[in-house]
Amino acid sequence: MILIVGAGLAGLSAAYHLRGVPYKILEREREVGGLCRSYVKDGFTFDYTGHLLHFRQTAIKALVESLLPDQLQRHARKSYIYSHDTYTEYPFQVNTHGLPPEVVRECLLGFIATLSNPSSKPPAESRSFKQWIVESLGEGIAKHFMVPFNEKLWQVPLDELTSDWVSWLVPKPDVKDVVNGALGIKDKAFGYNPSFQYPASGGIKVLPDAFLPSVENLSYDSELVEIETGRRRAVFRSAQGERTELYDRIVSTIPLPDLVRRCVDLPASLRELAASLRWVSVYNVNLAVARECISDKHWIYFPEHRYPFYRAGFPMNFSPSMGQPGCSSLYVEISHQPVERESDAVLIERVRRGLEQAGVLQRSDELVMSDVKDLYYAYVLFDRYRGRAVQELLTELERRGISSIGRYGLWEHTSMEDAIAQGQQAAARLRMKAAA
Template structure:
């Protein structure tokens, strides 16, 4: 028996690709999808912050397009940065045109200086994220966007974070691209997501739900309580029935956050328990708003690096699909990061969000908020720091030794996309199928 913990994209993909083998999939919530989920409120549909599909793997793209045949629409990215009371296109490093001349000069001169510096031989896991920014983009771009934005998002000094995650998310441009961007010349798209796919109706929840037709029953409202890794037994609490359930497994697939999994394994080595407890992450308040005015913005999303704004990003779901809101209205999601132990009242967050949106000119003082709702995403972005670099390989290796495969963004404690989660589930299922097919030898 294969037991899967968590019906997010990684868990669902694993189950979908295990077809024909005995397995059970358990989900703590009533709905599948993990953070790749949507909910409806007063005529609006909100995702658990922005979830947009962009692909680098042909096989995963083909799978998703087959599962969601006729339900996806393609969009050309309309994302911007708001700083110095000016909108510039994303990504910042190749779109400084329109900023004050002295800011453009600092960004250009700083970037040019990086081209004459010797290439650092420091391993990515040993070089700080801040140093990576300075080495690759220069002190001007660091000052005017990269450092303030990322410190607002991560809620720590960038000296504490390593750079072994940035290669595909923050590509280094060529000098020509930077100069063109300073002059307002656009001759190519830049970044990993210049276009994206999004469901025409019902929000991102249709993606995880599309796997269900190929999956045996999901055991919902069942939370993992404890794993006896030596006897290979998993204990669950079934909230609907108010009872405990024990599963014996040959392999356990976990997609829950690594610290949560290890905490539930009493017989795990103490030094690795302590290592898991030392992993860090940042949480995000997802403030969802419905406004009784059409098209408060024509953009898909906007980044806010400056400290005068409490949020780091604002997105507009009805720009992805008008079906996500009510006629004559607009909707938006506002992202405010916070440390996991810090808590703020929803009313305070909504007021802060509204004040910042008015300051930016997105909302007007007379705008009526017909919906205002807050979701606290406890696990949002994991920290890549020096502790993670040492702890995660050792933890994952010991879990594997005990028949536990920890996958997905939080299961591998990494920065990955929806596509990556689906791909990890598919590959693991193929590995497990291969193990089942191996002949038994004396």
């Protein structure tokens, strides 16, 4: 028997692709999706922050489109950065036109300076994230966007982070692109998501829900309490009490530190490795305003420290079904250390003041709905300890019959598409073992 722990996208995909092999899937919540969920409050639909579909893998794109036939709409990305009291298009490094001339000059000259003697730069894997920013994009772009924005997001000095994860997320432009961007010339799209798909109605939760007709033996309200890897037994807790499940293999999608803590017979050295893993939490502040069209954008980045949030997005611009007539809705993201906690009332007031200062909201705007979700595990920190710790943990867990997959199971920064692909790959490996 295969146990799948967690019914987020990775777990659901594993179950979907295990058809014909006995399995059980156990989920702590009373619904599937993990952070790929939506909820409705006072007639407004919100995701657990922004969840947009952009595909790099043909097979996963085809799978998702088969699960959601005629339910996805394509959007050309409208994402902007608000700094120096000015909106510029994302990504910053190729869209500095419109900023104060001295800022544009700093960014342009700084980038050009990175082009001299590239062979003297150390390999990417040995550079800190801050070094990578300065050496790849220049002092000006670092100063005016990349460093302040990422300090707000990651909540640690960027010298503490590695740069081995940035290649697919942060585009490195050519000098022509940077010059064109300084002059306001646009001749191509940049970034990993110049367009995206999003459900026409229902929010992103329709994606995990679409797996359910093909998934069997799913138990909700089933929280993993402990695993004895030697005896291949796992204990789960629900409203009805505790129950024990015997297994041949486990596919775990829960956060790697939580999984290790629940494996009661792992050596202390591995527990210490898991305890060294770091992450950042996010307050997801959702608001609805009694005014139409407060923004025509999909989302906005806020690098400056005078704003408490690093990003705000507008669900009603992904799909009109997310809101109510005569109103607008928005989600706002504030990073924080996992040990910190701020009251909802204080957060909502801070967010409102910041949005008014940025001109997104007006003093006269009426908030018709407000809500806060605290996302405890939001972004994994890629510090210098992570690589070795994760590799040792995953190798030992695999040796003991546990495959840890998904964004938090592999302790990495990946997309919904990647989670689905990892579930598919885990199922393929297990099917091969079952057939052997």
